[in-house]
Amino acid sequence: MERTIDGSRATIEVRNVGKRFGSTRALDGMTFEVRPGQVTGFVGPNGAGKSTTMRVILGLDRPDRGEVLVGGVPYRSLRTPLKHIGALLDASALQPSRSARHHLLWLAHSQGLGVREVDAVIRRVGLQDVARRKAGSFSLGMRQRLGIAAALLGDPPVLMLDEPFNGLDPEGFRWMRGFLASFVEQGRAVLVSSHLMSELQDSAHHVVVVGRGRVVADTSVRELLASVSHGRVSLRTSATTEAMNVLARAGATVSSTGSDTISVSDLDAEDVVAALGAHAVPFSEVSAHRASLEEAYMELTRDAVQYRGVADEEAGR
Numbered sequence: 001m002e003r004t005i006d007g008s009r010a011t012i013e014v015r016n017v018g019k020r021f022g023s024t025r026a027l028d029g030m031t032f033e034v035r036p037g038q039v040t041g042f043v044g045p046n047g048a049g050k051s052t053t054m055r056v057i058l059g060l061d062r063p064d065r066g067e068v069l070v071g072g073v074p075y076r077s078l079r080t081p082l083k084h085i086g087a088l089l090d091a092s093a094l095q096p097s098r099s100a101r102h103h104l105l106w107l108a109h110s111q112g113l114g115v116r117e118v119d120a121v122i123r124r125v126g127l128q129d130v131a132r133r134k135a136g137s138f139s140l141g142m143r144q145r146l147g148i149a150a151a152l153l154g155d156p157p158v159l160m161l162d163e164p165f166n167g168l169d170p171e172g173f174r175w176m177r178g179f180l181a182s183f184v185e186q187g188r189a190v191l192v193s194s195h196l197m198s199e200l201q202d203s204a205h206h207v208v209v210v211g212r213g214r215v216v217a218d219t220s221v222r223e224l225l226a227s228v229s230h231g232r233v234s235l236r237t238s239a240t241t242e243a244m245n246v247l248a249r250a251g252a253t254v255s256s257t258g259s260d261t262i263s264v265s266d267l268d269a270e271d272v273v274a275a276l277g278a279h280a281v282p283f284s285e286v287s288a289h290r291a292s293l294e295e296a297y298m299e300l301t302r303d304a305v306q307y308r309g310v311a312d313e314e315a316g317r
């Protein structure tokens with residue numbers, strides 16, 4: 001039996017969604033799932049279709065084909081949507097002359113919620129000291145928190161945040177990471193978009209990478225990093241020529257990167273140490289190169305662009 005939060009499944013299912021705006025194909029068979037207990041990063045270059053997908057999930061844009069389910073049902077059929085999914089799409093979408101608390105009260109009333117829920121979410125996002133100030137005077141980071149407070153009003157099992165790291169200072173970053181981690185710990189789910197992979201490196205468990213309206217990779221962060229590590233090893237030695245000869249004979253591809261440094265590929269760090277040890281070649285440092293999520297992302301999106309280039313030519317476009 002699938003776990004539910006207050007009777008609602010913590011999932012979003014996006015199935016083969018297509019959406020055009022005139023001649024622009026914004027979504028082209030977008031398919032992925034957001035699962036409970038995980039922060040799912042939604043990442044891709046500008047114009048990749050992240051915001052459009054989020055708007056389609058919330059029923060704000062109608063797809064030309066495909067379907068989207070929130071907790072197993074279409075958003076439009078939810079009678080009290082805030083209790084099923086909370087969303088922050090645009091942190092600046094608020095009435096500047098209203099206080100933060102009034103902004104939330106106004107939203108709460110529209111969904112049959114009250115003061116109790118409003119005060120609870122204000123505490124949850126740490127805005128209690130400024131809740132009576134005009135929202136128009138808020139910094140971007142404070143607006144993001146206010147937007148999250150609004151998204152939390154119905155205590156939903158699923159949250160969807162568009163670029164929530166935008167404009168955050170280091171303290172804001174730390175808060176956002178901690179908040180996302182504790183939210184999903186309870187078996188809830190988050191979809192969080194960003195065009196910077198580095199922002200997601202320490203927050204997301206899973207990433208859906210998109211390019212030109214479709215999914216390029218759908219993988220755990222751990223697997224993504226492992227897939228692009230390339231097994232590159234850096235070596236520091238006073239005996240560069242000898243080391244290069246030994247490692248080449250052991251099957252490595254080697255190149256000199258400085259007077260006493262060598263880059264080694266096709267051989268992992270342990271085998272490099274074993275080969276050098278067996279031939280008594282001295283070395284002072286061996287380090288395995290670990291790919292960053294940003295590198296993995298650049299590699300994936302570059303391939304996506306190349307693939308599309310070929311596909312477009314074949315289609316005569």
Ligand SMILES: Nc1ncnc2c1ncn2[C@@H]1O[C@H](COP(=O)(O)OP(=O)(O)OP(=O)(O)O)[C@@H](O)[C@H]1O
Binds near residue numbers: 044051052195
């Ligand atoms: N209302 C609209 N009218 C026309 N074109 C649109 C509209 N909304 C989106 N598009 C186009 O659809 C494509 C996808 O846009 P979308 O905003 O979904 O991408 P994104 O991944 O969110 O990008 P960003 O990171 O810049 O926000 C882009 O080419 C964009 O110009």
